[in-house]
């Protein structure tokens with residue numbers, strides 16, 4: 001698509017009142033539609049925080065007071081494990097109660113599972129597709 005085409009689209013957009021091109025057109029994910037997106041967000045931050053803690057512990061464990069930093073390293077591993085388990089089990093389908101992220105990780109192709117787990121719009125087990133954010137049962 002050339003710049004000329006983009007400019008033409010932008011002119012048409014302005015005259016028809018369509019949303020700007022920069023607005024994301026991604027439909028709300030299953031977790032967002034069922035009101036469970038915060039759980040996934042918290043679990044992923046736990047994994048990242050655990051990873052940083054683990055890396056810091058591993059880096060500093062070589063220096064003096066290695067026992068303390070070894071404890072930090074193990075705490076980071078523990079935080080990561082808790083985050084991964086929470087990520088896998090926290091998003092549930094309101095209809096069939098399957099753990100949606102775990103089901104995706106165990107049934108989808110390895111390269112596509114992470115993206116699918118974040119952006120799928122329907123339950124991979126029963127196909128339930130909540131209409132809008134907050135329409136699903138709160139769990």
Ligand SMILES: [Zn+2]
Nearest residue numbers: 093096123126
């Ligand atoms: Zn389901």
